[in-house]
Amino acid sequence: xxxxxxxxxIVAREDFSDATFLLEIRHPRMARAARPGxxxxxxxxPEGERIPLTLxxxxxxxxxxxxxxxxxxxxxREMQQNCRVGGALHALVGPMGMPxxxxxxxxxxxxxxxxxxxxxxxxxxxxxxxxAYVVGIVGFRSRSLVFWEDKFRSACDELIVCTNDGSxxxxxxxxxxxxxxxxxxxxxxxxxxxxxxxxxxxxxxATRARKVKTMVSVNPIMVDGTGMxxxxxxxxxxxxxxxxVDGPDFDGHQVDFDxxxxxxxxxxxxxxxxxERWSASCRMSQPPAEEPLELPDPFExxxxx
Amino acid sequence: MASAAKKxxxxxxxxxxxxxxxxxxxxxxxxFQEVACGYSVEHALREAERCLLCPEPLCVDGCPVGIDIPxxxxxxxxxxxxxxxxxxxxxxxxxxxxxxxxxxxxxCEGVCxxxxxxxxxxxxxxxxxxxxxxxAEGWSSAPYIEPNGFRIGIVGSGPAGMACAADMAKxxxxxxxxxxxxEPGGVLKYGIPDFRLPNSVIDAEIENLRKLxxxxxxxxxxxxxxxxxxxxxxxxxxxVFVGTGAGYPSMMGIPGESLNGVLSANELLTRCNLMRARDxxxxxTPLPAGKRVAVIGSGNTAMDALRxxxxxxxxxxxxxxxxxxxxxxxxxxxxxxxxxxxxxxxxLTNPLEILGDAEAGKAGKxxxxxxxxxxxxxxxxxxxxxxxxxxxxxxxxxxxxxxxxIGTNANPIIGQTSKLGLDKRGxxxxxxxxxxxxxxxxxxxxxxxxxATVIEAMGAGRKAARxxxxxxxxxxxxxxxxKLFGIDPSxxxxxxxxxx
Numbered sequence: 001x002x003x004x005x006x007x008x009x010i011v012a013r014e015d016f017s018d019a020t021f022l023l024e025i026r027h028p029r030m031a032r033a034a035r036p037g038x039x040x041x042x043x044x045x046p047e048g049e050r051i052p053l054t055l056x057x058x059x060x061x062x063x064x065x066x067x068x069x070x071x072x073x074x075x076x077r078e079m080q081q082n083c084r085v086g087g088a089l090h091a092l093v094g095p096m097g098m099p100x101x102x103x104x105x106x107x108x109x110x111x112x113x114x115x116x117x118x119x120x121x122x123x124x125x126x127x128x129x130x131x132a133y134v135v136g137i138v139g140f141r142s143r144s145l146v147f148w149e150d151k152f153r154s155a156c157d158e159l160i161v162c163t164n165d166g167s168x169x170x171x172x173x174x175x176x177x178x179x180x181x182x183x184x185x186x187x188x189x190x191x192x193x194x195x196x197x198x199x200x201x202x203x204x205x206a207t208r209a210r211k212v213k214t215m216v217s218v219n220p221i222m223v224d225g226t227g228m229x230x231x232x233x234x235x236x237x238x239x240x241x242x243x244x245v246d247g248p249d250f251d252g253h254q255v256d257f258d259x260x261x262x263x264x265x266x267x268x269x270x271x272x273x274x275x276e277r278w279s280a281s282c283r284m285s286q287p288p289a290e291e292p293l294e295l296p297d298p299f300e301x302x303x304x305x
Numbered sequence: 306m307a308s309a310a311k312k313x314x315x316x317x318x319x320x321x322x323x324x325x326x327x328x329x330x331x332x333x334x335x336x337f338q339e340v341a342c343g344y345s346v347e348h349a350l351r352e353a354e355r356c357l358l359c360p361e362p363l364c365v366d367g368c369p370v371g372i373d374i375p376x377x378x379x380x381x382x383x384x385x386x387x388x389x390x391x392x393x394x395x396x397x398x399x400x401x402x403x404x405x406x407x408x409x410x411x412x413c414e415g416v417c418x419x420x421x422x423x424x425x426x427x428x429x430x431x432x433x434x435x436x437x438x439x440x441a442e443g444w445s446s447a448p449y450i451e452p453n454g455f456r457i458g459i460v461g462s463g464p465a466g467m468a469c470a471a472d473m474a475k476x477x478x479x480x481x482x483x484x485x486x487x488e489p490g491g492v493l494k495y496g497i498p499d500f501r502l503p504n505s506v507i508d509a510e511i512e513n514l515r516k517l518x519x520x521x522x523x524x525x526x527x528x529x530x531x532x533x534x535x536x537x538x539x540x541x542x543x544x545v546f547v548g549t550g551a552g553y554p555s556m557m558g559i560p561g562e563s564l565n566g567v568l569s570a571n572e573l574l575t576r577c578n579l580m581r582a583r584d585x586x587x588x589x590t591p592l593p594a595g596k597r598v599a600v601i602g603s604g605n606t607a608m609d610a611l612r613x614x615x616x617x618x619x620x621x622x623x624x625x626x627x628x629x630x631x632x633x634x635x636x637x638x639x640x641x642x643x644x645x646x647x648x649x650x651x652x653l654t655n656p657l658e659i660l661g662d663a664e665a666g667k668a669g670k671x672x673x674x675x676x677x678x679x680x681x682x683x684x685x686x687x688x689x690x691x692x693x694x695x696x697x698x699x700x701x702x703x704x705x706x707x708x709x710x711i712g713t714n715a716n717p718i719i720g721q722t723s724k725l726g727l728d729k730r731g732x733x734x735x736x737x738x739x740x741x742x743x744x745x746x747x748x749x750x751x752x753x754x755x756x757a758t759v760i761e762a763m764g765a766g767r768k769a770a771r772x773x774x775x776x777x778x779x780x781x782x783x784x785x786x787x788k789l790f791g792i793d794p795s796x797x798x799x800x801x802x803x804x805x
Contacts, residue, residue, distance in 0.1 A: 008524075029530055030530060043487055047587065048589050049580065091487035093525070094526065095526075095529050224495075224575060227552055227553045229554070230568070230572055231572045235563060240556060240562070240563070245553075259563050263669075267591040270591035274589065
């Protein structure tokens with residue numbers, strides 16, 4: 001059995017846009033253990049915070065795991081600035097959470113939006129391997145931000161790309177893509193949605209009337225990721241569940257998304273001040289960096305999911 | 306040496322217990338520096354004088370790990386400080402920690418003979434003094450260890466895992482301790498605050514374990530990265546100890562619990578202690594800010610949450626407990642320190658609802674709690690008087706942060722990922738020898754008993770180590786030598802079979 005590495009070396013990096021980037025990290029043991037739907041917790045440096053990120057890929061052959069990160073807060077922007085090939089993360093623990101239950105339905109729609117686009121890939125691949133007909137639905141703001149299209153096509157029997165401006169695929173949000181898929185496939189057995197809570201909520205609403213099983217991957221704030229702090233508690237039906245050990249996948253028709261969204265704003269003030277302070281210190285030390293014109297949706301915050 | 310000691314009686318010993326030098330309550334309530342400063346040599350010698358060196362000492366029976374208390378105190382009195390350390394270290398490798406966090410009043414000091422007439426000997430303070438001196442002098446009790454070829458895996462680096470690791474390493478095993486967090490220490494690190502147990506003390510004790518040859522692997526979530534079965538079948542461990550703690554915090558199930566101003570003591574303490582959120586923004590982890598903090602519960606975790614809140618700058622910190630002070634499960638010294646520092650205690654009070662702020666822009670915030678007064682009724686299953694609500698005594702209480710410290714449930718990860726037998730409440734089922742339903746797997750500490758104390762967890766770790774040694778046939782033949790039934794005992798499938 002491969003051993004746990006002493007350092008978590010970054011072996012590849014790819015930038016998909018000015019906010020979204022990919023890190024491939026060597027961890028042979030985790031690459032072997034990981035399953036779709038699981039997440040990791042990362043610390044970039046010893047003074048950093050622990051942030052959960054859903055696995056975007058894992059390759060036992062290469063002995064690596066892949067994370068796709070959106071730089072929206074202080075920690076993720078710092079990672080965008082500091083994480084280079086040959087460098088290393090301070091801490092990387094996982095895989096965490098219950099693996100997704102794959103293989104129940106013959107026809108599955110896999111929906112990824114915002115931060116959930118990349119983590120949808122392992123789900124789609126696993127569904128296809130389990131013999132399901134897979135309809136992939138992924139959303140981006142515009143054509144220039146589209147990534148992994150080939151990868152998704154390889155894992156899906158059908159791929160619906162949605163862009164906000166219509167510059168690639170169909171114009172609209174992923175929820176528009178979901179409506180198309182539901183019309184095309186009345187026999188859809190399951191829908192898996194990963195992305196910002198507003199998006200997952202809309203997906204769950206779209207399937208509720210037709211009673212299509214809908215699993216969502218929630219992304220609350222966490223510290224340890226092992227069931228110890230309870231920060232990630234979510235309301236699912238009339239029960240309170242911890243996303244880190246009871247999830248992160250839950251029945252989308254049962255999740256209280258409004259509660260989830262309110263709880264994601266727990267540290268909004270501290271997060272804003274940390275980002276402002278950090279941005280100011282960066283401006284002092286270097287020529288002004290070009291800010292992205294359009295800021296990502298705040299609920300795309302990089303907390304996994 | 307013993308003959309040279311003059312005969313002491315209850316009349317000849319110093320009558321008053323030597324006070325512990327402490328930081329001033331007002332000044333310390335805003336600082337994370339340690340409250341109890343520790344004895345000086347003079348203090349220790351004077352307090353050692355107070356021990357009657359009973360020939361049949363009750364204190365040793367009162368100690369969960371059976372430290373030879375009169376002997377270590379006698380050696381302090383004889384100024385053989387290194388000898389005192391060696392005496393303690395024979396049964397407890399972590400005196401600097403235990404001297405600080407044990408509930409001595411219920412253990413050794415609770416049964417001290419001197420305590421029948423006067424205040425008991427300050428055994429805990431003396432133990433801490435010896436432990437601190439050992440750390441300062443760099444003493445460690447690393448004996449010559451004859452490697453025996455057995456490999457032991459330990460899941461969790463808290464007190465149970467540390468104690469088990471120490472004993473197995475001393476027995477000659479190759480020990481690896483796995484920890485899910487990025488630093489070892491478990492609850493000692495994330496839970497107990499610096500003003501009660503400084504991180505430097507924990508790190509020094511962990512360094513001592515490393516000197517014994519114990520390896521620590523952090524960032525490793527056993528069950529998910531690899532399973533217990535894989536440890537035994539693929540990774541070559543001959544036996545495994547599970548000490549993953551209770552963890553999973555309990556909530557009350559009352560309305561308003563998902564409001565943003567409500568969190569578990571575990572979360573507050575982990576953010577503050579391990580993640581150093583108290584030094585935000587120098588450290589990135591944020592903390593919820595509370596001006597009027599209410600902590601529900603009155604155990605040691607509640608005391609830590611109360612006193613941490615004060616130090617984080619809260620104006621008022623309240624303890625809400627449904628029973629009275631007499632039933633408070635906290636260590637006497639912690640309760641006393643919390644009172645000195647200005648925590649307000651609301652005994653016989655139970656929350657019914659957490660009230661949110663309906664004002665625009667404050668959605669999700671807490672404005673207070675609706676509580677009810679309680680009265681003590683007949684004893685319940687725990688033997689303590691059952692608190693019963695007083696009809697019509699409901700009242701509102703202002704607070705902007707509510708911290709739950711009402712206990713924990715079993716951590717579910719090992720149960721989810723192995724075939725290990727669990728009890729009805731989800732804790733690991735273990736027999737008297739702490740063996741589990743899987744041959745070669747032992748368990749102890751909170752994950753078996755439910756939430757208890759650091760020293761009880763250490764006691765369980767040591768007990769499991771004894772069982773493991775018996776299971777591996779240690780103390781007798783080393784593997785590679787004698788063959789039993791023609792099979793090399795180093796083949797772990799055989800050793801597992803032997804216990805089955």
